[in-house]
Amino acid sequence: MKTFTDQLGISHSFATTPKRIVSLVPSQTELLYDLGLEESIIGITKFCVHPFHFKLTKKIVGGTKKVHYEKIRLLQPDIIIANKEENTPEIVEELSKICPVWVTNIISIEDNQQMIADFGVLFNKRTEAQKWIDKINFALADFQQFIKDKPINKVAYFIWANPYMVAGGDTFINELLKLNKFENIYENNDTRGGAERSVAKYKGRYPEVIIQKMRIQGDPDLVLLSSEPFPFNDEHAFELGRYTHHAKTIFVDGEMFSWYGSRLLKAFAYFKKIHQSII
Incomplete structure (x- = not known):
């Protein structure tokens, strides 16, 4: 035994x-x-x-x-x-x-x-x-050698709509965002709105967020829309873009950011392509 x-x-x-x-x-x-x-x-x-x-x-x-x-x-x-x-x-x-x-x-x-x-x-x-x-x-x-001189970009990684939900801290997605030098504005699962702070709204690893407050909660440089588990489309991209200061919206392969195991090997080459597209 x-x-x-x-x-x-x-x-x-x-x-x-x-x-x-x-x-x-x-x-x-x-x-x-x-x-x-x-x-x-x-x-x-x-x-x-x-x-x-x-x-x-x-x-x-x-x-x-x-x-x-x-x-x-x-x-x-x-x-x-x-x-x-x-x-x-x-x-x-x-x-x-x-x-x-x-x-x-x-x-x-x-x-x-x-x-x-x-x-x-x-x-x-x-x-x-x-x-x-x-x-x-x-x-x-x-990949670490590739990324070492890249600038830090603030990001919001969306996984769901109706209601809008994002990847927060203490998740594998967040770890891979950090590896990419993407600063997750929702990593701490909290708002940055001073008197408007509402901790309860942002509890959990995948918090529901109020997109109208994106600017005061971090104002991302990039809005990443995952291919899973929700099928985001151009209308979602347009709506989310309205609440940032000209953030670039990118549809990303959710498997590359959230699948652990052997899939991770393919993710590093995919991440390089993302960085080449945001130059």
Whole structure:
């Protein structure tokens, strides 16, 4: 019997290497595939779009916030892969009645690398995991060299409309914004309006914001509209632009800013393209 500890500090014991995996997180499904675990993955969410063919070859067990417990139970998994942000404590607790639930918690790039290393040990894919860690570390060092002389730009990163919501602090998105020398005006989840301050309105990692107050809350140089989870369009860009002093609006690939795991390797080249477009 071997015991391993997940990123919430919870210990899980296995008599043998887990062979039947249900993944409830799209980016982690992609990582498991890239580690060579395609045959072991038996269940995924409807949002697990990479690799594309999984929608035809794997059992769909619901979404990230609403899963079909009976479908998962019937799959007889050895382990379920979840995430602190994507999946609720209630989901994890209920699924724990079926089999061990391994929960990741990714805020920083260091957390991301630890997750990959953990999967390498947990699924006996140490060599594959180390290759991904090395490739990401190399690409990170290259990007840090690229970005070191770039100016700082203030940004607002929008993830939703009706109501408008943004990425705040203590998120993986915010960490990647900082890596890009993008100063997130909503990092502290608070307004800067003095007497108008309303802390309650800006609580949470993805706070709802009043776009009419963008200027007094930081007045971004760039407004980034994520491709997921909301389909922003030109009308949203025009509306948001009205409440800044000539900020440039950029539609960005949300996967590159929010997907951890192996996707991070592709993100650095994508970030370079963004900086080349804002010169």
